[in-house]
Amino acid sequence: MTDIFSELKARDLVALSTDESALSSALAEGPVNFYIGFDPTAPSLHMGNLVQLLFARRLQLAGHNPFMLVGGATGLIGDPRMSGERTLNPREVVEEWVGKIRNQVERFVDFDGAHAAQMANNLDWTGEYSAIDFLREVGKHFSVNRMLAKEAVSARLKSEHGISFTEFSYQLLQGNDFLQLYKRHGVTLQHGGSDQWGNLTSGTDLIRRVEGVSVHAMATPLMTKADGTKFGKTESGTVWLDPELTSPYAFSQFWLNADDRDVMKYLKVFSFRSLEELAALEEEFCAAPHKRSAQKALAQEVTTLVHGEQQTAQAFAAAEALFGSGELAGLEPATLAAATAEVPHATVPASALAAGLPVADAFVEAGIVKSKGEARRAIKEGGAYVNNVKVAAEDRALTTADVLDAGSAGVVVLRRGKKTLGAVRVEG
Template sequence: MSDVLGELQQRGLVALTTEEAALRAALAEGPVTYYVGFDPTAPSLHMGNLVQLLLARHLQDAGHRPLMLVGGATGLIGDPRMSGERTLNDREVVAGWIDKIRGQIERFIDFDGPYAARMVNNLDWTGEVSAIDFLRDIGKHFSVNRMLAKEAVSARLNSEHGISFTEFSYQVLQGNDYLELFRRYGCTLQTGGSDQWGNLTSGVDLIRRVERTPVHALATPLITKADGTKFGKTESGTIWLDSDLTSPYAFLQFWLNADDRDVIKYLKVFSFRSLAEIAKLEQQTNERPQARAAQRALAEDVTTLVHGPELTAKALAATEALFGGGEIRGLDVETLGHVVAELPSGTVSRSGVLAGEVGAVDALVSSGLVASKGAARRAIKEGGAYVNNVKVTAEDAVIAADDLLGERYVLLRRGKKTLGALTAE
């Protein structure tokens, strides 16, 4: 791609750069070795990290060489947050998280071929450096006045929490990472989120001072939601890339529920569809928003990218079964469990079900779909109560043994879209 920076700008992936003209020229001449870092502060990457992974993929696809840094050293400290000090995790915990995060990164980036990525760990060059050597060789190049001006640092200094020297030193460590990667691999571009701009430019400044060489930084914008809520968060918490923390079904639902005002922006950032394809989806959304064609394309693209086609197909089948009248009994037990985890739910006695002692009225109440038995009876009478997508026609109907999906779950519905579940125990 002759102008990958222009493509990234059109996709809304560029918030800030150092010397844009020089960066554009370097990328056009190529190949550029670039890096992006991920700190192991949790057992999984999350939606914010996904933006950086996709940016790295775009650059690699355009013929540039990625260095994917997992912060074994910086992960032991933690980047300063606006809200206060991070909890320092044990070294063994961080080491375990590094392995998990490396595995996630490998799904997105090509580690073979002419522009093969390389995985690096900043503990390799930081772990053995003495405090005296670090302060003499690196610390002397950092102005405390400029460090205090960094947004996260200044915010913390003016808060009741203050900031520890440990977190204050983070930007020095990240700046040193860029210097080391420049020396070892000829790295001349670092990418990250716009909230990391101070840390990104600390490395640019350090290389300029020490090596007398200009290098580049590129920051992506903060992804926002039109309704003002935080992107990558739901009522149940953070959307993780690890399927054990956020199921493929829940992941798919997050994207399917994208606001019409956000969906085209998300397609540009989170999918690899061409801008022409996205423009067609935008037109369809404007003409027939109820069809939610853009949301479906987005959900399929991103879920396939993160979880693979097989798990995406299962999540789509579950969605169709719940909301489109698809075959609910064809869902496997694991997928059913993912569905139930996202619904209002209750428990029911397995022995009671087997004995035919659990009525549909009680099931509706136990699932939380209705507030009382009277409300349950009214729902049944009005034709708006369903067990496993089958309409309940009698108030004295019972939950039978063959209603247990996977011998464990019962899915309930009131009206067209209000869902609940029971788990037999």
């Protein structure tokens, strides 16, 4: 056993916990059977879930036994949100999402060896209850007064629309999950985000009432960004772990674009480098922040964890190629398509290039410049590039010979100067 509790605190990963001394001792003596749950309320996990996936990985590497729960039952309801009632998804959709999320979860913990992880689905036990049995065996142990005091419930009760009984009862279901895992597998620790603290403690309270024993809960702080925007969001929306929803290129760019004020905090949470290594990296970063060494290390490590070495290498190669430091033609079509989807672009039919599309027009249509006059000035000053080749003539036109293979469509990469990117996507 390692002193994992102290390391988690040093990484600022412990916002709340039950009896800290008892929990620290239990983790030191180990091994502890612990669990984290994910509800299939979308077809993929997202960046916020990644905090918990890596938290579970840390506990397993420290010698503890993970139980990874996907909520086939709770996913049919959804935990209460501050913003309002959830839309109930059809059962067949939730079942499909359970499978997708299980596949994602399984990549982050080891299912072999002395501390092998196990998967669980709370539909296995929740589906066995009748309404009467559930109310008698579980509901009887919950105080409505305490349920009303939960943060999300309290906020919703004060809102215009209130809260349905369905979402109000969610904490009974999650509390029962902990009880069932305790009975079946000896699980004595649950972790989650601090916004889930009420649901986490519903489980510890239920086990104390039913079994007469004390178990533990830990909550990580919610991730925030220094600029006030929501962590895990970009201009194009949520950053998902599924490469079909957020490409490895876009995923890596999220980390590469991390604010200088946030990057070391992110490294503590998402990197498996030792605290000593992080201290050395921070010293290097502070000495030359313009080199963005911390952001590069963060992007490299986290993208590899989520998408693997090959996709990470392609994502970094695409970034270098787009900015003129690598070969565009050497990129995989899917990577090139994903990378150019993240920059301003225009979509034109192949016939437009067959006739010749003036570069000045293409720069305007792609949103790189505001006018043809500005585009011509950029060409004249030597600051306009097509596929990383400097445009020498003001009357240069794009043709089909300029089109790079980007899978279902072709693409021409445009650049003004060193940093202003755009593209023309060619259909047909």
